[in-house]
Amino acid sequence: MTHVTNSLQERQPDNYFYRLIHLSNIQKREFRKFIIALLFLSPSLIIFIVFVFIPLFRTVYLSTFLTNPLGKPVSFVGLEQYRRLFATPVFLNSLQRSLLFVAYTVPSTIVVSLGLALLGNLRLKGIAVFRMFFSLTIAVSAATSSLIFLYLFHPALGSLNYLLSLIGLQAVPWLVNVNTALPAIAIASVWLQIGLNTVILLAAMQGISEELYESAMIDGANYWQQFRNITIPMLSSAFFFLIVVDILAAFQTFTQIHVMTSGGPVNSTNVLVFSIYREFYFNGQYGFAAAQAVMLFLIMLGLTIFQFGILERQVFYD
Amino acid sequence: MSNQLQNTIKKISLYLILVIAAIIVIYPIWTAITISLLDDKQVAQYPPQLYPTHLNLDNFRRALEQAPLLRYLFNSMMQSSLVMIGQLFTACLAAYAFAFIDFKWRNVLFLTFLATLMIPWEATIIPNYLLIKSVKWDNTFQGLALPFIATGFGTFLLRQFFLKIPKELHDAAIMDGCGHLCFLTTIVIPLARPALGTLAVYSFLQTYNQYLWPLLITSDESMRTVQIGIALLQDEERFMFNTVMAGVVFVLLPTFFLFIFSNRQLIRGLTAGAVKG
Structure with missing residues (x-):
């Protein structure tokens, strides 16, 4: 055949x-x-x-159950956990704390890093040393930086309040006051994020063509005009990248909270990830924690889609 | 003449701004080093001591004696090395397929890899914790390392680099009877050394600095990593800030050395992916 x-x-x-x-x-x-x-x-x-993938589905699955203290699903409750999320203050407070934390950290990180990157981009002898200093926090872990700031913020022994008193400012209660604890943690987080942000912005600045500045100079543009009309627009894709990375990092903050405040005082620093950790690891509320984790995932997913769908269209690519 | 003077003044003021900015950025690290060198009386005084007065290594001795820091360091090194080697292995293979093999569903699978970047680790941590517990891998190195030995970011980074390698090289190698694995090991990997170096340093740093996962799955003191170990130092009241800061400096030293030696390569590699990608 x-x-x-x-x-x-x-x-x-x-x-x-x-x-x-x-x-x-x-x-x-x-x-x-x-x-x-x-x-x-x-x-x-x-x-x-x-x-990654199976656990993501299992998180959703778990969130529709009541579990025993070991995390075994026992009885199906449908969307009850989600109703609880919005009916009790735990989740709403954490969500609000996380959003505030994003608002405190993301803009300030980018502004400070932009300043440092501009300084690092100067053509001066020995600038490489300064660049190294400005990017140093890449190598620092969240745990060690939290311990250092725990000392700096210490009401009696810490040097931060002492330095403030030297320039005539009042002592700040930092981590022990409901109103200042989250901003204090934000300061520590901004410091930790500066390294990566500065490095990325610096690299983007060095990628801008010299000719753009030369022709601007011929047209008589001063430093401020060059900065506004050349540097900032040419950095837009780097800004876009950093906004995404910084927002995700802010939402995922855990270590600083665990080391410095454990969510206190009075839940004022009980951000989403810390709340998830506390609910399942300490309270054995796996289903409730899983529902919070699903919400975290949905928020991040929504943000990413929003950022890529809408923000990216406005980004100027060279 | 006055122009030259103006220039000098401008230069000096720029340096002044640079130095002030550097002092502010470095201040927390400076503080950690200072405090780690102070004796018990100095650390409790007011106003606080802002710089070390003598080289006093007592706190380091005390920290090393009273907490098994060397054991913690060993655990962290093991975890970080396993993750680094694992990521290099899995990302190399995956990036090769995405860059050199023209197969059906390539885009879908590539998007699947990128999707892992958008799923926050915290959203999957409860089932992962239960899984590792249920197979009794808590307090083991495989439990610490295994969930992290694949990387969407690393695959993306390497793929970008692999794409720059001329396709003709690939075709010629295949013609010569050098298969995919042979081409990967003899041509691609040697050419991609800078990108591999970036990924190696990056994954090592990331893992060494991890906190939440080791916190959840290491309850034995002998399996704790350095980050957890020093954070727990602070909980114990017998330790004063100078001892804790000695621990902090001890934990920071390896990553600082790694950072200083690989600074250029790490930064160039990472920014190439982020800025142009």
């Missing part, structure tokens, strides 16, 4: 059978390529499936 088809092919290349076999050869090659690619991807895919 094969012999017959083979001889048919040789005589009539346009034959239906020939085309069929030929097509399936292409498909076979495609399939082989696909399998090879899958083999290359499989180590990553397996890890992603086991530790």
